[in-house]
Amino acid sequence: MTGLAATHELAWSSDVEEAAIRPMWHPGRLFWPIVAVLGLIVLGAFVAFGYQFLEGLWVAGYSDRSFYGIYEANLVAFIGVSYGGALVSAVLRLTGAHWRAPITRMAEVMALVSLLVGASFAIVHLGRPDRILNLITSPNPSSPILWDFTAITTYLLATVMFVYLPLVPDLARVRDRFPAGSVRRRIYGLAAISWADVPEQRRRLEWAVGIIAVLIIPLAVSVHSVLAWTFSMTTRPGWHSTIFGPYFVVGALYSGVALVVLIVAAFRRAYHLERFVGPRHLLLLSRIMAALGLVYLYFTFAELLTGGYARTKDEVSVLSALLEGPFAPAFWAFMVGGLFVPIALVALPTRRRSGALIAAAALVVVGMWLKRLLIVLPTATAPLIDDTWGAISITWVPALITLAATVAIPLGMIVLFRFVPLLAIDEVEQEQARWAAQEARP
Amino acid sequence: MKPRGRLPAALVGAVLALLVFGAAVGLAADPAGVELQASQAKDGAWQLKAQVVDPSGGPVAGTQVRFSVIVDFLGQRRVDLGTAPTDVTGRATFLYRPTWNGAHRLIAETGGEDGSAAVVGQLSVDIEGVASPIAPDPVALPTVRTWAVPVAALVVASVWAVLGFVFLMAVIGIRRARSGGRQPFGSSVREPAPGHVGADGLAGKS
Numbered sequence: 001m002t003g004l005a006a007t008h009e010l011a012w013s014s015d016v017e018e019a020a021i022r023p024m025w026h027p028g029r030l031f032w033p034i035v036a037v038l039g040l041i042v043l044g045a046f047v048a049f050g051y052q053f054l055e056g057l058w059v060a061g062y063s064d065r066s067f068y069g070i071y072e073a074n075l076v077a078f079i080g081v082s083y084g085g086a087l088v089s090a091v092l093r094l095t096g097a098h099w100r101a102p103i104t105r106m107a108e109v110m111a112l113v114s115l116l117v118g119a120s121f122a123i124v125h126l127g128r129p130d131r132i133l134n135l136i137t138s139p140n141p142s143s144p145i146l147w148d149f150t151a152i153t154t155y156l157l158a159t160v161m162f163v164y165l166p167l168v169p170d171l172a173r174v175r176d177r178f179p180a181g182s183v184r185r186r187i188y189g190l191a192a193i194s195w196a197d198v199p200e201q202r203r204r205l206e207w208a209v210g211i212i213a214v215l216i217i218p219l220a221v222s223v224h225s226v227l228a229w230t231f232s233m234t235t236r237p238g239w240h241s242t243i244f245g246p247y248f249v250v251g252a253l254y255s256g257v258a259l260v261v262l263i264v265a266a267f268r269r270a271y272h273l274e275r276f277v278g279p280r281h282l283l284l285l286s287r288i289m290a291a292l293g294l295v296y297l298y299f300t301f302a303e304l305l306t307g308g309y310a311r312t313k314d315e316v317s318v319l320s321a322l323l324e325g326p327f328a329p330a331f332w333a334f335m336v337g338g339l340f341v342p343i344a345l346v347a348l349p350t351r352r353r354s355g356a357l358i359a360a361a362a363l364v365v366v367g368m369w370l371k372r373l374l375i376v377l378p379t380a381t382a383p384l385i386d387d388t389w390g391a392i393s394i395t396w397v398p399a400l401i402t403l404a405a406t407v408a409i410p411l412g413m414i415v416l417f418r419f420v421p422l423l424a425i426d427e428v429e430q431e432q433a434r435w436a437a438q439e440a441r442p
Numbered sequence: 443m444k445p446r447g448r449l450p451a452a453l454v455g456a457v458l459a460l461l462v463f464g465a466a467v468g469l470a471a472d473p474a475g476v477e478l479q480a481s482q483a484k485d486g487a488w489q490l491k492a493q494v495v496d497p498s499g500g501p502v503a504g505t506q507v508r509f510s511v512i513v514d515f516l517g518q519r520r521v522d523l524g525t526a527p528t529d530v531t532g533r534a535t536f537l538y539r540p541t542w543n544g545a546h547r548l549i550a551e552t553g554g555e556d557g558s559a560a561v562v563g564q565l566s567v568d569i570e571g572v573a574s575p576i577a578p579d580p581v582a583l584p585t586v587r588t589w590a591v592p593v594a595a596l597v598v599a600s601v602w603a604v605l606g607f608v609f610l611m612a613v614i615g616i617r618r619a620r621s622g623g624r625q626p627f628g629s630s631v632r633e634p635a636p637g638h639v640g641a642d643g644l645a646g647k648s
Contacts, residue, residue: 208612
């Protein structure tokens with residue numbers, strides 16, 4: 001512990017403040033080993049990407065008969081979970097769900113980090129990533145890719161603002177912990193925009209956060225809709241579907257809320273936040289997740305029924321591969337493990353409630369990643385000219401890059417929480433004040 | 443009573459006809475020159491006419507003429523266009539639809555199948571106004587197509603503008619409110635923690 005931290009920590013009376021800022025001063029003995037291990041995996045992914053850049057996409061198992069693969073599934077999955085994080089925070093904020101206060105910061109930061117990770121797959125999956133700038137220098141308005149790029153960058157901007165603005169009061173508290181004239185005080189002072197908690201400042205901040213919370217919902221919907229349309233605007237069997245936009249949006253929400261459950265549970269355990277984040281938070285989030293799971297189940301049924309009933313030759317070919325053919329084990333594993341079991345775990349009372357909810361969320365996250373792979377692979381390998389199916393082999397290159405992307409989310413979050421408070425101190429304290437006022441009421 | 447003397451006469455006639463035809467064919471199978479001409483036809487097509495003549499300058503009828511064009515794309519090579527037979531005047535006609543603008547080197551060739559030297563005629567023409575070989579479908583929903591991109595761009599620009607405006611207004615408002623030294627927040631304001639030192643250097647209530 002540094003002398004500065006020790007001195008200031010004594011001055012802190014608020015538990016929430018202490019808990020929120022603890023990772024900034026006392027990240028724990030395991031912080032550096034964890035950062036080192038996860039960082040090495042991420043570094044390994046950069047090496048793998050360099051190898052792929054030099055050799056071409058064949059090293060990732062791609063070929064002319066399997067032109068899409070694991071990277072596209074990752075793109076959809078990681079941007080999808082980002083959407084869930086932003087939506088949880090925005091919707092709960094707008095609906096005045098007061099219980100959200102201790103989890104919003106984690107949900108918002110998760111949204112930002114997973115968006116950055118997910119958007120990177122837009123570059124990783126390119127055969128010629130050096131041409132990415134052509135999107136700006138030679139934009140083609142007829143291309144869904146241009147609009148995908150536009151939607152992601154707009155959503156990224158809104159997400160950065162959505163993370164940053166509610167941070168301002170908390171950054172001011174961190175600023176005040178450093179001695180006058182120190183570099184860190186100046187940096188945090190700059191970030192805190194001279195915040196002094198006067199009413200006009202609070203009014204301005206709430207106005208801005210309210211507008212961004214409203215805007216981020218259609219923006220997140222647009223991102224995942226445009227992402228869905230890059231698939232469904234082709235005439236390929238399995239992709240050419242009018243419900244792909246909402247289907248992707250619901251899938252993103254479902255997996256995103258599940259990841260919020262996992263992140264909240266993990267940080268609650270790792271940083272001892274049990275006093276602020278209780279089993280009730282996990283239960284309420286899990287109920288939202290289960291409700292979204294039911295909607296996703298309905299969409300999946302509608303998608304399969306309409307495709308299967310029309311029985312066009314190519315559509316039946318893809319559906320057969322999915323339901324009865326080589327992709328059937330993965331598909332039914334998703335249906336059971338990614339939909340039925342998690343929904344049942346949330347719906348049915350169990351003794352170890354929190355454990356069951358965490359297990360349900362983990363099943364959803366893994367299951368939904370598998371589902372994205374099942375959206376991409378059958379169609380990408382389906383034959384259109386002859387009857388020969390393509391085959392994709394998942395080599396070490398995409399496997400390492402996918403693993404790195406997965407670990408990059410917790411890595412990015414724990415590194416970010418070395419610089420910003422883990423909990424939304426200001427919001428939690430306002431919530432505590434509201435409860436205190438209610439209790440005091442005769 | 444059978445007619446007599448008819449059969450020998452028919453036979454003689456048939457043999458003579460065969461000899462004349464054979465001579466004609468025999469002579470026609472020996473082309474000595476090909477002259478190629480091109481003229482513009484309807485719908486962007488060009489009519490190629492190859493006049494095949496024998497060593498005496500007479501027309502060669504019934505011989506196949508192969509038409510081709512030299513293409514200079516990723517290296518020069520000859521692309522076969524098709525074949526047409528010569529008529530009694532020794533002329534073969536072929537309708538050619540060019541696919542690019544600019545200089546065309548056209549070739550008409552005959553003979554050479556039995557190992558003998560082929561007879562070749564060449565012509566260079568400059569062709570302009572070639573329509574694309576791919577005929578696009580009629581534009582569907584022309585009004586929507588015209589407006590969709592500008593409207594989408596306008597929506598994106600509006601969102602960026604709103605985001606920028608909200609952010610700037612928040613930052614400027616927070617800064618001004620601080621320098622303006624407004625009154626503390628009302629009853630719902632968070633009380634500073636005991637010992638908490640604010641940005642203004644004042645300690646909170648104890």
